Amino acid sequence: MGYTVNEYVSDLRRLRSEGLVDNAMAEAVKPLAKKLAEDGSWLTEKMSSINSDMGVGISVLHEEHDQSLNVIVVAWGEKDLHVPPHDHGTWAVVAGVRGIERNTLWDRQDDGSHEDPDYAEVAAVSHTDISLGDVISMETRHIHTVDNIGEGISLSLHTYGQNPNTTERFQYDTKTNRKKVLKVNFG
Protein backbone atom coordinates (compact mmCIF):
# COMPACT_ATOMS: atom_id res chain seq x y z
CA MET A 1 0.00 0.00 0.00
CA GLY A 2 1.10 3.53 -0.67
CA TYR A 3 1.88 6.15 1.91
CA THR A 4 0.80 9.70 1.16
CA VAL A 5 2.04 13.08 2.38
CA ASN A 6 -1.34 13.53 4.11
CA GLU A 7 -0.93 10.22 5.96
CA TYR A 8 2.61 11.23 6.92
CA VAL A 9 1.41 14.57 8.31
CA SER A 10 -1.36 12.80 10.25
CA ASP A 11 1.24 10.49 11.76
CA LEU A 12 3.48 13.45 12.67
CA ARG A 13 0.56 15.16 14.41
CA ARG A 14 -0.39 11.97 16.26
CA LEU A 15 3.16 11.38 17.52
CA ARG A 16 3.42 14.95 18.69
CA SER A 17 0.05 14.76 20.43
CA GLU A 18 1.35 11.69 22.27
CA GLY A 19 3.89 14.01 23.85
CA LEU A 20 7.01 13.13 21.87
CA VAL A 21 9.54 15.96 21.68
CA ASP A 22 13.06 16.59 20.42
CA ASN A 23 15.09 13.46 19.78
CA ALA A 24 12.32 11.04 20.80
CA MET A 25 10.12 12.62 18.15
CA ALA A 26 12.89 12.46 15.54
CA GLU A 27 13.51 8.76 16.28
CA ALA A 28 9.80 7.99 15.91
CA VAL A 29 9.61 9.96 12.64
CA LYS A 30 12.60 8.21 11.01
CA PRO A 31 10.83 5.01 9.81
CA LEU A 32 7.87 7.07 8.58
CA ALA A 33 10.09 9.45 6.60
CA LYS A 34 11.84 6.44 5.07
CA LYS A 35 8.45 4.97 4.11
CA LEU A 36 7.34 8.24 2.49
CA ALA A 37 10.64 8.60 0.62
CA GLU A 38 10.39 5.03 -0.65
CA ASP A 39 6.77 5.50 -1.74
CA GLY A 40 7.79 8.40 -3.97
CA SER A 41 4.34 8.79 -5.59
CA TRP A 42 4.31 12.42 -4.39
CA LEU A 43 7.48 13.20 -6.35
CA THR A 44 7.18 15.63 -9.29
CA GLU A 45 9.76 16.70 -11.87
CA LYS A 46 9.47 20.28 -10.65
CA MET A 47 11.04 19.24 -7.34
CA SER A 48 14.34 18.66 -9.17
CA SER A 49 14.58 22.26 -10.38
CA ILE A 50 17.43 24.22 -8.87
CA ASN A 51 17.50 27.88 -7.90
CA SER A 52 20.57 29.00 -9.85
CA ASP A 53 21.56 31.60 -7.24
CA MET A 54 21.53 29.17 -4.32
CA GLY A 55 22.41 25.97 -6.16
CA VAL A 56 19.57 24.19 -4.38
CA GLY A 57 15.85 23.75 -4.90
CA ILE A 58 13.31 23.66 -2.08
CA SER A 59 9.73 22.39 -2.39
CA VAL A 60 7.47 22.64 0.63
CA LEU A 61 5.22 19.60 1.11
CA HIS A 62 3.73 20.69 4.41
CA GLU A 63 3.92 23.19 7.24
CA GLU A 64 1.48 23.83 10.11
CA HIS A 65 0.08 27.34 10.55
CA ASP A 66 2.55 27.95 13.38
CA GLN A 67 5.40 26.85 11.06
CA SER A 68 5.95 23.63 12.96
CA LEU A 69 6.18 20.18 11.29
CA ASN A 70 7.97 21.56 8.26
CA VAL A 71 8.31 18.95 5.49
CA ILE A 72 10.35 19.90 2.42
CA VAL A 73 12.09 18.29 -0.51
CA VAL A 74 15.59 19.62 -1.11
CA ALA A 75 17.33 19.28 -4.48
CA TRP A 76 21.11 19.70 -4.48
CA GLY A 77 22.81 20.76 -7.69
CA GLU A 78 25.87 19.07 -9.05
CA LYS A 79 28.25 21.88 -8.26
CA ASP A 80 30.13 22.14 -4.99
CA LEU A 81 27.95 24.37 -2.85
CA HIS A 82 30.16 24.97 0.19
CA VAL A 83 27.23 25.49 2.52
CA PRO A 84 28.91 26.20 5.87
CA PRO A 85 28.42 23.89 8.86
CA HIS A 86 25.10 24.75 10.52
CA ASP A 87 22.54 23.53 13.02
CA HIS A 88 18.76 23.76 12.65
CA GLY A 89 17.60 24.90 16.09
CA THR A 90 15.09 22.02 16.03
CA TRP A 91 15.07 18.26 15.48
CA ALA A 92 15.56 17.14 11.89
CA VAL A 93 15.03 13.93 9.92
CA VAL A 94 16.54 13.50 6.44
CA ALA A 95 15.62 10.61 4.14
CA GLY A 96 17.35 9.96 0.82
CA VAL A 97 15.20 10.08 -2.30
CA ARG A 98 17.51 10.23 -5.33
CA GLY A 99 21.27 10.26 -5.83
CA ILE A 100 23.80 10.20 -2.99
CA GLU A 101 24.25 12.91 -0.37
CA ARG A 102 27.12 12.89 2.08
CA ASN A 103 25.90 14.16 5.43
CA THR A 104 28.87 15.20 7.55
CA LEU A 105 28.46 15.76 11.29
CA TRP A 106 30.61 18.32 13.05
CA ASP A 107 31.37 18.69 16.76
CA ARG A 108 32.26 21.69 18.88
CA GLN A 109 35.93 21.44 19.84
CA ASP A 110 36.00 24.27 22.39
CA ASP A 111 34.17 24.30 25.71
CA GLY A 112 32.31 27.55 25.06
CA SER A 113 34.27 29.44 27.72
CA HIS A 114 36.07 31.81 25.32
CA GLU A 115 35.67 35.51 26.19
CA ASP A 116 34.10 36.06 22.76
CA PRO A 117 30.59 34.54 23.09
CA ASP A 118 30.52 33.87 19.33
CA TYR A 119 33.79 31.95 19.38
CA ALA A 120 33.16 28.38 18.20
CA GLU A 121 35.64 25.82 16.96
CA VAL A 122 34.11 22.96 14.98
CA ALA A 123 35.58 19.89 13.30
CA ALA A 124 34.10 17.21 11.05
CA VAL A 125 33.82 13.96 13.04
CA SER A 126 31.82 11.51 10.92
CA HIS A 127 29.75 11.18 7.80
CA THR A 128 26.87 9.12 6.44
CA ASP A 129 26.13 8.67 2.74
CA ILE A 130 22.40 8.83 2.14
CA SER A 131 20.56 7.25 -0.79
CA LEU A 132 17.00 6.01 -1.16
CA GLY A 133 16.27 3.76 1.84
CA ASP A 134 18.61 5.64 4.19
CA VAL A 135 17.41 8.02 6.88
CA ILE A 136 19.19 10.00 9.58
CA SER A 137 18.10 12.27 12.40
CA MET A 138 19.77 15.26 14.00
CA GLU A 139 19.21 16.90 17.35
CA THR A 140 18.60 20.62 17.83
CA ARG A 141 22.28 21.58 18.13
CA HIS A 142 23.77 18.95 15.85
CA ILE A 143 25.96 20.64 13.24
CA HIS A 144 26.16 19.30 9.69
CA THR A 145 27.10 19.93 6.08
CA VAL A 146 25.76 18.25 2.95
CA ASP A 147 27.58 17.39 -0.25
CA ASN A 148 26.06 15.90 -3.35
CA ILE A 149 28.58 13.13 -4.13
CA GLY A 150 26.59 11.24 -6.79
CA GLU A 151 25.84 11.89 -10.43
CA GLY A 152 23.33 14.63 -11.28
CA ILE A 153 20.90 16.36 -8.97
CA SER A 154 20.19 14.69 -5.64
CA LEU A 155 16.91 14.82 -3.76
CA SER A 156 16.15 14.31 -0.09
CA LEU A 157 13.09 14.57 2.12
CA HIS A 158 13.60 16.80 5.17
CA THR A 159 11.29 17.02 8.17
CA TYR A 160 11.86 19.61 10.90
CA GLY A 161 10.12 20.13 14.23
CA GLN A 162 9.91 23.79 13.24
CA ASN A 163 10.69 25.64 10.01
CA PRO A 164 14.44 26.28 10.55
CA ASN A 165 14.07 29.88 9.42
CA THR A 166 11.89 30.54 12.45
CA THR A 167 14.23 28.94 15.01
CA GLU A 168 17.37 30.33 16.59
CA ARG A 169 20.08 28.59 14.65
CA PHE A 170 23.70 29.13 13.76
CA GLN A 171 26.26 28.65 11.05
CA TYR A 172 29.91 28.13 11.87
CA ASP A 173 32.83 29.74 10.07
CA THR A 174 35.74 27.31 10.15
CA LYS A 175 38.28 29.98 9.13
CA THR A 176 37.44 32.59 11.76
CA ASN A 177 36.12 30.11 14.38
CA ARG A 178 33.02 32.20 14.92
CA LYS A 179 29.35 31.36 14.83
CA LYS A 180 26.58 33.61 13.62
CA VAL A 181 22.81 33.46 13.30
CA LEU A 182 21.71 31.71 10.09
CA LYS A 183 18.61 32.87 8.24
CA VAL A 184 18.89 31.19 4.85
CA ASN A 185 16.48 28.51 3.80
CA PHE A 186 18.98 25.75 3.03
CA GLY A 187 17.15 23.30 5.26
Ligand SMILES: [Fe+2]
Ligand atom coordinates in the same frame (compact mmCIF):
# COMPACT_ATOMS: atom_id res chain seq x y z
FE1 LIG B 1 20.85 21.46 7.20
